[in-house]
Amino acid sequence: MQGLTTHNLSCIRGERAVFAGLDLAVNPGRAILLSGANGSGKSSLLRVLAGLLPAAGGHIEWEGTDIAQDPDAHRARVAYIGHSDPLKPSMTATENLRFWAQLYGLDPSVEPALYQFSIEHLADVPARYFSAGQKRRLNLARLAAGQNSPSGPTLWLLDEPATGLDPGAVSMLANTILAHLSNEGTAIISTHGGRLDELLADHADHVTLQTSQSEFAR
Amino acid sequence: MFHRFANPARFSRIAARVLPWSTAATIILFVVGLYFALFASPADYQQGDTVRIMYVHVPSAWIAMGCYTFIALMSAIALIWKHPLADIAARAAAPLGAGFTLIVLITGSLWGKPTWGTWWVWDARLTSVLVLFFLYLGHIALTNAFDNPQRGARAAAVLALVGFVNIPIIKFSVDWWNTLHQPASVTRLDAPAIDPAMLTPLLLMALAFLLYFITMLLVRMRSDLNAARARALRLSAAE
Amino acid sequence: MIGLGLLIRRELGLALRGGTDAVMAVVFFVLAAVLFPFGVGTDPAMLPRIGGGIIWVVALLAAMLSLERMFASDHEDGSLDLLYLSPVGLGTLALAKAVAHWLTTGVLLLIAAPILALLYNVPANAFGALVASMLLGTPILSLVGGIGAALTLGARRGGVLLALLILPLYIPVLIFGAGAIDGAIAGRPIAPQLMVLGGFLLAALALAPWATAAALRQAIE
Numbered sequence: 001m002q003g004l005t006t007h008n009l010s011c012i013r014g015e016r017a018v019f020a021g022l023d024l025a026v027n028p029g030r031a032i033l034l035s036g037a038n039g040s041g042k043s044s045l046l047r048v049l050a051g052l053l054p055a056a057g058g059h060i061e062w063e064g065t066d067i068a069q070d071p072d073a074h075r076a077r078v079a080y081i082g083h084s085d086p087l088k089p090s091m092t093a094t095e096n097l098r099f100w101a102q103l104y105g106l107d108p109s110v111e112p113a114l115y116q117f118s119i120e121h122l123a124d125v126p127a128r129y130f131s132a133g134q135k136r137r138l139n140l141a142r143l144a145a146g147q148n149s150p151s152g153p154t155l156w157l158l159d160e161p162a163t164g165l166d167p168g169a170v171s172m173l174a175n176t177i178l179a180h181l182s183n184e185g186t187a188i189i190s191t192h193g194g195r196l197d198e199l200l201a202d203h204a205d206h207v208t209l210q211t212s213q214s215e216f217a218r
Numbered sequence: 219m220f221h222r223f224a225n226p227a228r229f230s231r232i233a234a235r236v237l238p239w240s241t242a243a244t245i246i247l248f249v250v251g252l253y254f255a256l257f258a259s260p261a262d263y264q265q266g267d268t269v270r271i272m273y274v275h276v277p278s279a280w281i282a283m284g285c286y287t288f289i290a291l292m293s294a295i296a297l298i299w300k301h302p303l304a305d306i307a308a309r310a311a312a313p314l315g316a317g318f319t320l321i322v323l324i325t326g327s328l329w330g331k332p333t334w335g336t337w338w339v340w341d342a343r344l345t346s347v348l349v350l351f352f353l354y355l356g357h358i359a360l361t362n363a364f365d366n367p368q369r370g371a372r373a374a375a376v377l378a379l380v381g382f383v384n385i386p387i388i389k390f391s392v393d394w395w396n397t398l399h400q401p402a403s404v405t406r407l408d409a410p411a412i413d414p415a416m417l418t419p420l421l422l423m424a425l426a427f428l429l430y431f432i433t434m435l436l437v438r439m440r441s442d443l444n445a446a447r448a449r450a451l452r453l454s455a456a457e
Numbered sequence: 458m459i460g461l462g463l464l465i466r467r468e469l470g471l472a473l474r475g476g477t478d479a480v481m482a483v484v485f486f487v488l489a490a491v492l493f494p495f496g497v498g499t500d501p502a503m504l505p506r507i508g509g510g511i512i513w514v515v516a517l518l519a520a521m522l523s524l525e526r527m528f529a530s531d532h533e534d535g536s537l538d539l540l541y542l543s544p545v546g547l548g549t550l551a552l553a554k555a556v557a558h559w560l561t562t563g564v565l566l567l568i569a570a571p572i573l574a575l576l577y578n579v580p581a582n583a584f585g586a587l588v589a590s591m592l593l594g595t596p597i598l599s600l601v602g603g604i605g606a607a608l609t610l611g612a613r614r615g616g617v618l619l620a621l622l623i624l625p626l627y628i629p630v631l632i633f634g635a636g637a638i639d640g641a642i643a644g645r646p647i648a649p650q651l652m653v654l655g656g657f658l659l660a661a662l663a664l665a666p667w668a669t670a671a672a673l674r675q676a677i678e
Contacts, residue, residue: 014366016453052538053678075542086536090474102463103543297671349625356622363612372675373608377622380604380668384626387657391629398636 002063003028003186004049004155009058011044018044019209022058024188026205028154031177031187033197036209042190043083045209046157049188050080062155079146079153081161085139089128093119093138096127100142106149113144117172132164137172144176147183156180156187162196174199226303226443233436240433247426254419268332269416275325277424278318281431282350285315289357290382293375303439305371308378309361310438314431316354322347342396346389353381367446460545461553468557478523479561483569486519490573501578508577509587509638515573516566516591516634517627520598523562524623525616527554527606532676541677551607551669552662555599563595579642586641586651590634593654597630600658600665607672629657 003026010020018041026032034042047053049060051067051074060067067074087096097110114120117137127135140161146152156177162170174196177187181203189204191197197204255273262269289308296304326344327337338344357374364370472479493511494504531537540550570591571584579587605623609615637650 014368016450050538050542052541072544076544078542080538080542082535082538084533084535086531086534086539088471088530088534088536090471095470099463099467100539103460103540103545105544349628352621352625356618356625359618359621360608360612363609363614363618365613369611369675369678372678373612373672376604376668376672376675377608380626383664384629387629387660388625391632395632395636398639 002026003030004188005061005064006049007058007061009045009048009060010056011041011048011053012056013044017056020057022209024207026186026188028184028186029181029203031181031189031200031204033200033204033206034188034190034209035193035206040209042209043159046080046159046188046190047082049155050078050157051075052080077154079143079156081139081143081156081158083159083163085135087127087130087135087138090126092124092126093130093141094123096138097141097145101145101149104146104153106145106152110141110145112148113141114138116144116176117141117169133166133169136161136164137169140169140173140176143180147176147180154185156185156189158187158189160190160192162191162194167195170195171199178203225301226306229303230440230443233440237433237436237440240429240436244426244429244433247422247429251419251422251426254422259415259419260413265333268329271325271329272416273419273423275322275329276420277427278321278325279347280424281427282315282318282322282347285311285318285431286350286353286378286382286385289315289378293378296371296375297379305368305375306439306442307435308375309371310435310442312354312357312361312374314434314438316351316358318427318431319347319351319354323351340396342393345396346392349388349392350385353385357381460543461549464545464550464553465557465560468553469560472557472561478526479565482519482523482562483565485522486515486566486569487573489515489518491576504577505579505642508574508579509583509642510631510635511577512570512573512587513590513594513631513635513638516570516595517598517624517631519566520562520595520602521620521623523558524602524606525609525619527558527603528610528673528676529606529615532610537673537677541673547670547673548666551603551666551673554606555596555603555665555669558602559596559599563591563599566595567591579638582644583638583641586637586647589647589651590637590654593651593658594630594634597654597658597661598627600661601626603669604665604672607669607676610673610676630654633657 004024005026006022006024009022009024011018022045024032034045036042044053048055051071062074062077086100091099093114094110097113098108100106101108101110111120111123114123117140119134119137119141122130122134122138127138130138143156143158158177161173165173177189177200180187189196189200251273255270259270261267289311292304292308292311295301296308323344326347330339330344331337357377360377361370361374364373490511493507497503497507528537531540541547567588570587574584574587602623605619605626608622609619612618633650633653637647637654640647640650
């Protein structure tokens with residue numbers, strides 16, 4: 001049975017149709033690399049798939065079952081990385097990461113996750129002293145924390161996760177994603193090309209969103 | 219995409235057909251109602267001709283309160299069934315409700331000067347209407363506070379329901395506060411048995427106000443729909 | 458429940474480390490109350506009579522000052538998305554935020570209020586009513602205020618808008634809070650006012666987190 005499928009999915013923001021009639025399918029152990037120009041709806045699609053945005057039409061299935069039937073179960077299987085890093089400047093790396101781990105019922109010992117992104121030396125440093133790239137690494141370490149827990153999320157929705165990362169960190173991210181895929185996980189990743197795409201190429205399918213010649217209601 | 223606006227399109231057509239009739243009926247009712255209110259009804263034996271303010275004041279108060287209920291109902295429909303027309307109806311009704319509330323306050327004040335000797339008394343009913351006015355202002359401000367009009371409409375819908383739940387609580391509190399603080403010198407204008415000769419103009423005027431409200435609501439909803447369509451067309455032309 | 462405790466602890470930790478918001482609210486509370494005698498005079502017969510009402514009015518305004526930030530930073534840095542996706546849910550989040558707001562603002566107002574009552578020469582027999590009414594009333598300010606904070610997330614002119622939305626809803630608390638103090642000064646029983654405030658608090662506890670959650674859901678979209 002397939003992992004995630006969408007049927008005729010569409011999304012409207014304000015009065016603008018962001019995308020329409022979208023059919024996607026991704027199997028366990030595979031990833032989708034989403035590309036498309038600015039404004040083509042990559043972020044909106046990821047938010048719809050995460051359940052953060054309502055779809056205007058169509059439906060999303062997980063293993064053949066409409067996710068609308070059990071939204072809580074769907075939320076439990078999603079790990080979402082958005083544009084901004086949800087970190088509190090006054091809390092240390094460990095505290096930030098542990099809060100999210102505990103809230104999601106994951107293993108609260110987060111040191112291995114910090115190691116995985118080489119920020120273990122920042123464990124006790126408040127996040128306000130972090131560079132943009134270090135903040136992103138800490139945000140991505142949430143994925144590693146989920147991976148290290150038995151009940152971690154299976155569907156990763158990553159919105160341009162490599163933004164602000166140096167090449168070393170991109171490799172760490174790629175390794176984390178590949179480990180997730182090899183563990184029968186699924187990922188949908190929006191990118192603008194680059195090293196991450198190359199590193200994941202063997203395990204990913206490409207989908208390009210067209211800037212919709214937006215349909216407007218008359 | 220089209221089903222989303224299919225309903226509004228049908229609404230626009232129906233509204234276009236209803237509008238001439240409702241406009242004509244409003245004008246006729248106003249003429250007849252004003253004739254009864256100003257000429258064909260007796261002056262009050264205590265208040266004299268000032269009682270004629272009632273024919274504007276009381277219908278406005280009915281509409282002002284009914285309008286908030288209407289907005290709350292539309293908000294519930296908008297939130298539960300996500301019906302786009304309900305959002306538009308609530309957004310179109312709020313300034314009308316605020317306008318009628320303002321009329322209640324102004325005519326109440328004009329009525330109070332000869333009757334009570336002051337422009338304003340902290341009478342329980344007037345005070346409650348003043349609070350209602352602020353609820354309307356908050357609703358209108360929240361509707362227009364966002365770059366995304368849909369976000370404004372949804373937030374205002376939640377606010378309208380919160381306000382609707384609170385109105386009885388506020389009314390109860392203000393009544394309680396009023397009995398505690400009411401100075402004895404002020405005569406209350408509690409509704410005495412109303413003279414049938416006054417009832418006819420009152421009901422006529424109430425009907426005229428109601429039809430005016432409905433007509434204006436349809437006009438505002440239609441222009442709102444047209445504006446949304448214009449925005450959509452501009453957006454698609456830009457791409 | 459585990460989630461509620463976790464969220465409250467996080468809010469309190471953040472407030473202790475970064476937030477001067479709560480302290481500023483109390484400073485505003487005292488300062489604004491001190492302004493009134495400059496405006497209305499210091500007639501010793503009048504000040505005790507208006508003191509209770511002024512303390513309550515200023516408490517409403519002070520509680521509102523720190524409301525604007527209740528969800529703002531979580532909205533800006535994307536935490537709100539993750540809080541929504543978490544198993545804990547937005548209703549629990551709303552309740553946790555209101556509890557944390559009360560612990561960092563309401564409790565401080567509660568402590569400062571008797572000092573202001575002294576400045577206004579409020580008779581000693583009304584102090585119990587003051588503290589009891591604020592104990593029951595200030596949590597309502599936090600709970601109902603949370604709805605306004607969630608509704609105005611991402612709005613233009615959020616602060617002023619928040620005041621316009623929330624202050625009319627605060628009127629019942631003001632009436633019965635100040636009414637309890639008035640009653641105590643006049644020697645009337647104050648149990649009715651306190652019971653009404655208690656009823657309001659229970660209703661707010663049941664309904665406000667739910668309304669706040671609905672407003673937050675709109676803000677996430």
